[in-house]
Amino acid sequence: MSSPMIRITIQACVLAAASNLMAQLLAEYKSGKPYTIEWVPIIQFIVFTIINCPPNFLWQSYLESSFPSTYLVPSTTALKAAASSDEKELDREEKTHEILEAKLSIRNTIVKLLMDQTIGAAVNTLLFSLVFAGFRGTTLEQATQIAKQDFRGLMTAAWKLWPMVSAVNFTLIKSVETRNLVGSLAGMGWNIYLSLCAGES
Template identity: 40%
Template sequence: MALSPMTIALIQAAVIGTISNIIAQVIAAQRDNKPLSLNLLSLFQYVLFGLVNTPPNLLWQEFLESTFPSYHPSPTPAAIASASKGSESELNAEAKEGKLVEPKLNKLNTAIKTVLDQTIGAFVNTVLFSMFMNGIQMGMAHHSVEAQNGLGFLLGGGKGGGDVVRYGNVNWGVVWGRTKRESWGIVKAGWKFWPLVSLVNFAFLTSVEARNLVGGLAGIGWGIYINLFAGN
């Protein structure tokens, strides 16, 4: 049974998020000249965000493609030549071979999608990331350092005790303040990287699924930066 595009995207998000966070923790340990002690709490939080954020992002990409298609059917050079000669037999032959039209890049639509993706999409994604990470880190701050190196925190155990996330401990005013302070910096940093990825995706890949995969692979490097930015 074939997996749905959404299921594939979620699996990709989990794998990519895991790789990004682990590499970031390795880099941070080397940078700070400390022995590596994998923080599973940080890993859990980052991967969870990827899973939560993937469905709306996939829907956003599908909306952009359906509203501003990257390609439109255009007559092939052979079809234009046959039509100019008025040769119905050649046109019929080309029609049978599927050579009457070919996909042609719509440059205006591609530019529009890139701009929308790097403005509205970038700001919404960044705000959601900052709100989620600051909120969940505050809500899970009661877990002890020992619990961060094991999976006991998922059961609400460990020295920290309590449930997995203490929503009552989240001060959303503080979370929003942190989000406002850091979001613009993240967006500006992203503009040095993501516009090229978006342009390549929209111009050379024809399916949302393929674009999601390429974007995810590019996101490994970006995820490492974000993890380091978040102080992991």
């Protein structure tokens, strides 16, 4: 069995390739050009995903371990049993692990959302600009200048999608692995946008 990071990276690579292909077809449809597949940008998006996905997995794992989504509180039935001194029911719930239930931590969820949409988003945006500038054969100085120019526009566009995705992930999805899959699925539309941006640059 492969590690979660490897599984997530493979899934993300497949979705990145599919989204770039769709972006190409969309651009050709809008321009009226005949449909042809350019493999170089598809490979570039796969390479970028291989570079970008593992650090994102580690980042999400860090956020969850540092700011857990839930905390344990006595369950409603356990409180009722305790109030009525029902020792038999309390013993049953303790044996079946029903005596405690998970409750969403609003504070931790807000902290994770803010960190993800500031630090995480900024690093992802800069990495995208630097890597794709590098694909075009620019020097480090030129790549840095391109990243600075692209930063505000990409961040503004990202904040129209990713805060909502992060909010769903942090409140409804329990495992980091599944959150990354949800992010990759939502990222198909985002990657189409990035593909079109990269193609126009």
